[in-house]
Structure formats: structure tokens, C-alpha cells
Amino acid sequence: MTAPPVDVEAIAVREGMRIVRVDLGALEGRMREDDDGWLIEVNCDRSLTSQRFSVGHELGHRKMGHLGCGTDAKQEREANLFAAELLMPLALLKKAMAKHRSLGDLARLFQVSKEAMQIKLQEQGMLLQLTSFD
Numbered sequence: 610m611t612a613p614p615v616d617v618e619a620i621a622v623r624e625g626m627r628i629v630r631v632d633l634g635a636l637e638g639r640m641r642e643d644d645d646g647w648l649i650e651v652n653c654d655r656s657l658t659s660q661r662f663s664v665g666h667e668l669g670h671r672k673m674g675h676l677g678c679g680t681d682a683k684q685e686r687e688a689n690l691f692a693a694e695l696l697m698p699l700a701l702l703k704k705a706m707a708k709h710r711s712l713g714d715l716a717r718l719f720q721v722s723k724e725a726m727q728i729k730l731q732e733q734g735m736l737l738q739l740t741s742f743d
């Protein structure tokens with residue numbers, strides 16, 4: 610992988626997951642197994658960036674052997690960290706920050722929400738490198 614945005618759906622498909630967009634009401638996404646194997650359901654009413662994060666989050670549950678989404682706070686945090694690293698790999702992020710120093714530019718580049726980008730930068734201790742939060 611050399612440049613953002615990360616094709617998170619292709620990665621999930623490669624890992625054997627099917628991706629389906631459905632109306633999930635208040636839920637962002639979930640994963641489950643049916644007769645054809647594992648699938649990730651993503652809420653079709655959400656923004657593209659939110660849907661991308663959900664795919665990464667649900668894939669994280671699957672890769673870490675969790676049995677589902679939304680039942681355990683520790684597992685939710687692990688799935689969020691997984692999604693954040695998948696969508697915003699540190700190596701790519703560092704490279705991007707050599708050129709882009711605004712939160713909005715970085716979020717657009719990686720096709721993630723500004724909130725997700727801000728959390729990632731904060732966790733990596735890179736937030737102070739930003740010159741703008743626009």
C-alpha cells in the first residue's frame with residue numbers, strides 16, 4: 610500500500626467477508642455469519658467515511674476472533690483501534706503529514722471523518738503537528 614485512501618472494502622473481501630449495505634436503524638454496522646459465510650452489514654444511511662470506518666471496525670472484530678459487535682466495551686475499543694490503523698496506517702500518515710498539515714485535508718485524503726483523524730493523531734502524539742483544524 611503506497612497511497613491513501615486505503616481500499617478497506619477490498620481488504621475485507623480478501624479476508625473472506627461479504628459486504629452488504631442495509632438500513633440498520635441506529636446501528637453503524639455489524640458482522641454475522643450466515644449460510645454463505647461471514648458478512649459485514651453496513652448502515653446505508655451513513656456517510657461514506659462512516660461506512661468505511663464501520664467496515665474496518667467489523668473486520669477488526671472478525672480478525673480478533675470476537676463473536677459480535679456491541680457487546681463488550683473493551684472489544685469495541687479494540688475494533689476501533691484496528692479500524693483506525695487499517696484506514697490510517699501510521700507509515701502513510703507520517704508520509705502524508707510531510708505535505709498536509711490541516712485536519713480536513715488529511716481526513717479527505719484518507720477518506721475518514723475529521724473526528725476519526727483527530728483521534729488517530731491524538732493517540733499517536735501527532736496532533737500538535739497540525740497547523741489547522743479546518
Ligand SMILES: [Zn+2]
Nearest residue numbers: 678679685688
Ligand atoms: Zn463493534
